[in-house]
Amino acid sequence: MRLHIRTILTNLTRIARNHWVVIVILITATALRLVNLESQVTFLGDQGRDARIMRDIILLRDLPAIGPPTSIGQIYSGPFFYYLMAPFLLLFGLNPVGPAYGTVLLSVLGLAAIYVITLRLYHKGVAFCVVLLMATSWINITYSRFSWNPNPMPYFSFLTIACYLYLHQKPQSIYRSILLGAVAGLSLQLHYLSGFITLGLLILHAIRLMQSKQKKAIALSFLAIAGGGIAVMSPLLLFELKHSFLNTNNLITLFSNMAKSEGGPSYFSELSTTITQGVFYITQTQLPPLLAHLFFWSVLLFAGIKAKRSSSLFLGINVWLTALFFILFALLDSPRHPHYYGAIYPSMYVLLASILPWHKKCYRCKVIIAVVCIFLIIQNLRAAQPLLVPGGNQIRAAQETAKNIGDNITKGPYQITTIPKTETDDHYRYYLENWYPQYTLMGPFETDQPEELFVLCFETDCHKVQDDNQWAIASFVDKKMIKEFKAGRATVYQFQHDRDRMNR
Template sequence: MINYLNSVYKKIKKHPAKILIVLVLLLGAWLRLSYFGDYLRFNNDQARDIKVVQEMQSGNWPLLGPKAGGTTFNLGPAFYYLEFLSGLFFGFSPTGIAFFIPLLSIASIYLFYLFFRKIFSLPLALGLSLLYASSFFVIKYSRFAWNPNAIPFFLLAFFLLLSQIYNKEKLSWLDCLLLGVVTGIGVQLHTTLLILMPAMLLLTLGLMLFYKIKSDFPWTKITLLLIVIFTLNIPFVYGSLENQGENLRAFFSGAQKKTDNELSFFENLGNTATFFLQGTFYTLTGQAPKSNWLNLSKMISLRNFQELTQLCLSLVFIALGFFAFWKKFLKNKKDLLSKNFSSFLLLTFSLLSFFLFVVIGGELNIRFFIILIPIPFFLLGLIVQQFLKRNSTPKQIVAIFCFALLLGNNFFIYNKAYALENYQLPLSVYGGISQKELNSLCDSIKKISGENEARIKKFEYGRSLEYICQEKESLRISFVSESKLSQEETFFVIVNKDRKKKNIDHYKKSTRLVAEFETGRFALLVFRK
């Protein structure tokens, strides 16, 4: 036994980095997979998507994917195909078709480490990987099925492969094949990636052609790359042509709608800058800003010192990050392309994203920051690297303390966000309704209604509730508007716990409360004439 332990110790001592990254991966896996089925967010969009996947089981494969937010334009169907593939392995249930999302998120931790190891020292790359694995923002969007939630994996794989094909002396067939797959799927996950990924790919190939490989350019391998991308998008292309180009027209009309907003250029610029500042703060600390940071006078008049502090910290952080970037790279621009192409990719992607978001500045939501996930960690790495340039023990202690502070804050928010039975955060932090809450609501409705159809006041997550109740209890439910509730003999009302008393007082004027149940953040009230 002692000999065995000695051999294990020697292996750990010989390969500490491998052991540490495995521990980081295990932590990331636990944060993403613990109680995954219970705390799975299952909103109306997820109820819609699972019905699409069930249609695929019957042989009705969609040619187009989910609609882009605020438009009638449909993305490619890759997300639905990934859900179907997940269902084949883990079951065609809400949990089963969503299970590929946390798995991709766990894999993205390792991709993150590999990519950032190209930029930073081993200890710093490991520290940043630990922060990425523990970021509440990243974890939140890895615990339910939504097409942008797969972006971190495909984006990091995209950057890693672009860096490899640029830096390798000889382009490999495998790298081109993998890059084709990653790009072909990635452009179908979000409208912004439909623009940004091809732009980054063309820029990299252009630099290879005119800057790095001036002769004997590997055209055949690049052709394979383009063929793979096109092949993966055949359903999207065919589906867009099949409806007489209506989907393509929807893309351009949606783009025009987003660019023709009533805001001025400077208002769009301010919105985009705020978006970057708030997204950076949220990603690193786990705290979602609630106020409009452009409205400084309102924050000051309301004495909202917490968010004023957050704004100041974010401004200082971004300024220090770009100062560190300038010190490291821009003083010697040639090194940026020849020795630090990975950093060049992140800088260029950030700038292109910023310009794109300025165009659609009136349509930004902090959840879109998922396409910029690597950027805050990159800036943090540059700041720490610059800070530790003249290494000393006090500086190392300060850096470790800052990392520990960020980790602790993310763990604190994580524990609060998934404590649904004793929920104390704004509802937007969790962001919807969990499968556990839906199951419990259906059980309680079944106890009262039995085999009869349950009449329920219109509910924000009605589509989700209807799906779960039908699948779990074969329970028929229908939703009734407020104005027609008085016609019902027995009806159900689902409200947040903090609004329970107000609703009881309101409905008891004309009915009597016969039962009430609580589950998670919700209360189910049963009224009868």
């Protein structure tokens, strides 16, 4: 036993000695993600909804078969994210800051995994550069500081690429094929845009099938990939069967509506926007479209040349997937939000790092590498300056609002709603359900009459809330306002039924 422990300690010491700079970078990355975390952590409607679902998983009240819906098209992802983050909510005693800390941990572990994968499959200098740039990336830092299903996507997408390369070494392996399908399925559950990565890898595998003499073995590999994907996606597939392929129909409708129509932006206009925004997100430098195109295609070209000269399948695949992702993403008529690029961020950094002049005995080359890295780090850390300012503590604000409402509840079941409807209320519901279980809080889509209604108005003029046409208010019969009070940013109006009017 002592010998075993001594061997482990020896190996850890060796790893620390050989990779101490990367360890320092990971510690720095952790610090950047933790500074003022609790005061700045995002806890709004989406996070409140997720926390309610994770809580119900922990308490075994409900084991969901679907995940969060997309903001566009209401397409439900798989439930993997909920099960991934629920242990962190439990670890922190149902405090919703737990999943935020869990996201930080996954981010740092993801950076370590990207370093190891790039180191083993390509080049130590490139691996070091990638983890350095991602550790200090403002976009990566931002999306590592709160709980949201797209946030772990970069790491699972890169792991999918690694699984494909693992399969490529032995393409007839059923085990490796199942592993690829399973990891791709998990990545797809975090965000559907990671499907572009999976599609690109399947195209490469199909080409391998057509070129191979072992067509039967590789065909079986395709079935195994599908089997692995179906296994991890099975809860969502069962949901589809039970609800007449609701998700599939919504997905078809979404892509049909997004198809380019006459008079709309041209494909090349969308491609230009996609590239310009993508370049901005990784460099934090707003280039004119022409320069952004020149930068993007130059990186792809030089990385492609380097992949061919070095016969690097790893680099070649990242070139292919980056080009394919942008080409396909440009087909979608949707905003270019930073998290939409999550699946391709690691590959973009790999390409950028790969074209730097990695020559051991070249002093000028080292200077160029240092200048590029320092420039990108400065640009990103300049954007990260808001981290130094304590935030408004959205968790505490949600707690205070929920307590103000809860202390005024006199009977149940009760209902809450917001004006305008774009203001969400799941973060308030989370604490109301936790702290006031003696009163039943009705779901937002229930049609039964509650005994009390609380309307949270976030507008400047709230004098006519009782006449608002949203369902929860309009359907509350014979309403009588009994109290008006402040709760955080909202003015709350408490209604009960006017029994005298009801009995007439």
